[in-house]
Amino acid sequence: MGRRDRILRFTVVVLRVLLVLNIAFAAAFVIAALVSFPLHDMLAARIVGKYPAVDVERVVTGIRALLLLGVAAAVPAHIIFSRLIAVIGTVLAGETFASPNARRVRAIGWALLAIQLLDVPLLLIIPNFAGMGVRVDGSSISIGGWLSVLVAFVLARVFAEGAALREDLEGTV
């Protein structure tokens, strides 16, 4: 049990780091997107310098859209990290089937779904980078990702059942 606890504690530390990094990157993306307006000419010049054949305006728009997509993705990522930390916290406290966990896992399921759906705008943005060697090869659409959404919703149900059983057990004299 001690070793498992150590793994869980380590996971919490990793998740906390990811939580902070996620917020930091989201903030950086917002700043980068905003700065791209005053620095538009410089950015355009650098792109033309490296890829003379590309449509610079489309590329710059694509970069901004990607940055905003990154910010949008930070929201579900934050939900996943924070809820997972909370769930692990209850496991460490021996309260695995505490009733809020079902809600947390369901929130993780919705967040995973949101991340999967972000593939759609990503596929729309990628053509902006035509001529820069960026291609859609289908690798961004992952079956594993969609499966994880289903697994999360199933687990949420399992947690709800577990919480109900636990409440019954606690109320049994």
Next chain:
Amino acid sequence: MAVLVRLDEVLQARRMTLTELAQAVDITLANLSILKTGKARAIRFTTLDAICRVLECQPGDILVHGPGEVEEDED
């Protein structure tokens, strides 16, 4: 809850306190309090057997079904 616990009445009739019952049936006072106040969600047959044995009564003396709605749990 439609099932009412009449442990208090039976205890009074036997001139027994909840603490004495707890000691006699070897169930914690906390658990018996949960039962007495109607907050229990279930009662084990072993618990019922022990209480009936000590109080010399029938399960029907302790548990009665009355009007009232059964609480539905939310998922």
